[in-house]
Amino acid sequence: MSSALRSASRHASRAQRLIPSSVTSLTPCTPVRCYHSTRATQHVQGATSSWRMNQRMVGTENSLRIANRNLWRKVSSTPRLRGFHASAVSRHMGIDRPAPGTGIKVHFENSDGTPIKTCEANEGDNILAIAHEYDIDLEGACEGSVACSTCHVILDPEIYDILPEPEDDENDMLDMAFGLTDTSRLGCQVNVTKEMDGMKCRLPAATRNMFVDGKKSSH
């Protein structure tokens, strides 16, 4: 359900639509520091300040709570790509989308092979950045500094084989990835090339409830 929250921050513009336009128009959209997309940040800012404004305008506490809850209900009822975790979109490795039909196609799919989305990228973009640009739920906790294993993806053998061998540091992190396979890589270390056009990129199986009391989680 926290997908509701994340969905809200990710699709801030969607949340904003749920707020009466009279409220939104009262809200100055002040740009905030952003590395990538000023437009997107303005939406977030706009949505949240509208929300505050909304609070003040609603008379009683009770109706406020109902209003809030309805807001979340609406947000959460919007379709989700994948019910699992996602963090807010990182704007720190922003890439530009190629003109539709001109880019290298990457087909993201769930661990069970269900297609998620087909994305188009430019030569040299990495899988993590592509995933974030297209709102695919791939983590990247260390933001591509090869200090965690959260952007683990599984490739087809023929794609895996054309890539340069992983460096030691990437292998060290893959040691700790959940659901490691022989064709696992860290998304942040895989830069797409024209050769890879049409590649599949599978997300590993979700690993929830991994804490069993008394049992040490494997590193």
Added chain:
Amino acid sequence: MSLLFRLLFIFADTSSSIKNCTHKFDQTAEDGRFRFFGNVDVGDTARSVPHALPVPLESIYANYTHVLFATGCTLPTLHASLPPSEYCVPALSLVHWYTQHPNTPPPPALDKVSHVSLIGNGNVSLDVARMLLTNVDVLARYDVPQTVLEVLSRSTVKHVSIIGRRGPLEAAFTMKELREMINLPEASMVPLEPDLLAPPTTELTRQQSRVLQLLQKGSKNTFGTTPKTWSLDFFRSPVGLVPPTPSSPSSQLSLSHTVVDPATQKAVPTGEVSTISTDLVVTSLGFHGEPTVRFYDPGLQHLRTLGGRIVTSNGSLVRNAYASGWASTGAKGVLASTMMNAYDVADTIIADWMDGGENANGNNAEDLLPLGASPELDEVPKEVCEGLREGLVTQYADWKRIDAEEIKRGEMLGKERERMGWSEARAFVVKMP
């Protein structure tokens, strides 16, 4: 949503992965519904930060409908045979010293130490070893405080022995940390006995076989070619420490020899005991929660939870109270596992809230906490309000200013960052308009 934090600001660890996580805090802080209050010590904690403003739990409950404890495991687990003394310190004290943690442990007398024994085979152990074995001029480029660099520059440490009661296959350190040790530019590793590195007949995990391969290769520098050395001393368990005497200027550390019982995977003594001369023993045996806090379980050594929900000692759920991360699961697992756990608990909180606490909280949930039924959304606990007025409590904007100032001061010193202590940071924040 308010985040109340015992330290002054978001802690930037020496490891790059944690630093990068601070970007995520920035994104969260941009949300107008989120507020950050630093230097606030909530509940009956160990009061490890002297200047932090104590706020009773009751004040928190009154102002919020839901409470999440993400308080971690902050106390070091000690070794029964090695009580802290002048000659034996927990690794956490050293880590707090070299990261300028506000609980200000005394600096170690490294100018009187030549041999260090680190007890424990985890990442913290290797982090301490790396600090002691790295040239101070290299450390000076990062965020190590000047006062710490000054002590390290007078260090006479020649050898660091990393002692573990089990073998290389059971060691908890990760490849990344081990590789950094192996690649230390000014230190070399004592080669391991070949029989320790012989692959066993049992099937190894990918990490285990890679650890063995790396250890077989040994350190980048050949042993004996460097002024400083280190060793991994497996299958040894400390049984006692005899302090130095006039005739014996070093402490004597007795080590019981052990083997791993294949059935239980536990270390069992062989009966043999040997003694090594050492000047400083550092215990690095994990962490536990603070026993004085509410809902602490002495058996588990962390908060008592079930699926992220707080549970009383008689097993009933406490309505609208949650814990995540190490506070909830104990000190285990790397960043990815703590993160997954956090997402899970966030899901749980929202699910409970969406169904009005009817289903998920169960029928036997207790309203133990006088949680706010309908708190004013803009109000914060009165202690926090007063603290803000007095400049005792910091907010996210304060941290951003301190952060920028620390980086600026660091630039002048040719380093990544120069940290400010509490009084300095407070004076800086108060001075700012």
